[in-house]
Each structure stands twice: as structure tokens, then as C-alpha cells.
Amino acid sequence: MIAALAYGFVTGVLLCFTFGTVFFSLVQNSVDNGYRSGVKIAFGVLICDMIFVFFAIFGTTLLPSIEGFEKTMAGVGVLFLLVLGIANLFKGQPKIAYPKTRFGNFLYYFSTGFLLNGLNPVNFISWVTIATYIRTNLEYDFQQVLVFFGFSLLAIFLTESMIAVFAHKLKRLFTPRTVTIFNKVTGVVFVLIAFQILYTNFLKG
Numbered sequence: 001m002i003a004a005l006a007y008g009f010v011t012g013v014l015l016c017f018t019f020g021t022v023f024f025s026l027v028q029n030s031v032d033n034g035y036r037s038g039v040k041i042a043f044g045v046l047i048c049d050m051i052f053v054f055f056a057i058f059g060t061t062l063l064p065s066i067e068g069f070e071k072t073m074a075g076v077g078v079l080f081l082l083v084l085g086i087a088n089l090f091k092g093q094p095k096i097a098y099p100k101t102r103f104g105n106f107l108y109y110f111s112t113g114f115l116l117n118g119l120n121p122v123n124f125i126s127w128v129t130i131a132t133y134i135r136t137n138l139e140y141d142f143q144q145v146l147v148f149f150g151f152s153l154l155a156i157f158l159t160e161s162m163i164a165v166f167a168h169k170l171k172r173l174f175t176p177r178t179v180t181i182f183n184k185v186t187g188v189v190f191v192l193i194a195f196q197i198l199y200t201n202f203l204k205g
Helices: 001-017 021-033 034-059 069-090 102-118 121-136 144-171 177-201
Strands: none
Touching: 001 121, 001 144, 021 034, 021 069, 021 102, 021 144, 021 177, 034 102, 034 121, 034 144, 069 102, 069 177, 121 144, 121 177
């Protein structure tokens, strides 16, 4: 059980440093708008991952059988990432009018994290692959699987929250020029990942 706990926690930490869209969005928003925005994004990612883990553990049989569902989700993800990427490439120093109400502010960042994580099919496939591995190769029983994934999710939320806090504390290093460059790098990353999803799901033979 201790091994399942430790492996789960380490897996969660490692998944946070894949330097995908969530990582760059976390850093960018924490620098631009404070670490609380990053924590809200991390919470959106957590809820999305909890849904993924649920289906990874209990099987995809609970999902509705919709023809072309995966490709539709991939297509929406490509569009979402392209819009975010292009917006980052062409905007200067960020001065976006975010929702002023507490709920609107929370919903904006929460949905950003949820959608960035959820609209990339690779994330769901990763959880299913991990679930298969720990059951077949590590021969975990149901209780060990729950412990493994529970601590994986905890590690993801804690690590992403720490990334947000440290990014905000290092804000003084991000001059207007540096922030602009970082935003453009983030935009390029989003666009590249969008094309990767497009190629994998629609163009690859």
C-alpha cells in the first residue's frame, strides 16, 4: 500500500512537468494575474482528471457510444488550442478584461484548466494506459488502484499550485519584454500541440 501511495504521488508530480498547454497556461496566468488564478486553473485540471480517472478505473463502458465522438473532441480541442495560441501570438502586454465578480473570475480560470486538460485526447489515453499498467504489470488490487490514483491526483493539484505560487513570486523577473516573449512562446506551444492532435487524429494514415 505504501508503494502504491509513493508511486502514485511520483506519477502525479511527473505528469505536471510534461510542459504541455496546462503548464504554460499556469505560469502565464500566475505571472499576469496572480497565483490565485493559477490555483483555480489547477482546480479545473483536477476535476477533469478526476473524471478521466473514474472512467479509467471503471471502464469506458459507462460512456455513451457515439460514433466519431473521439474525433469530435479532438477537433474541438484543435480549435480551442489554435484560438488560444493565435491570441497569444498577436497580443502584446496582456491587458485582458477578466470577469469582475468572484464567481465569474473563478469560472473563467476553472473552465480554462478544465478545457485545456479535457480537450486533449492524449490526457485521457494516458490515464487509461496507467490504469492498465498498474493492474497488469504491478498487479494492484482495487484498493491499491484507488490509493495510487488518489495520491496521483493530490500530487497534480499540489504541484500545479506550487508552480503557480513560484511563478508569481518570480514575477519581478518577468519584465514587459520577457512577458511578451513568454506569451508568444506559449502561443507557439499551443499551436504546435493543436497540429499534433490534428495530425494524430485526422491526417495520420
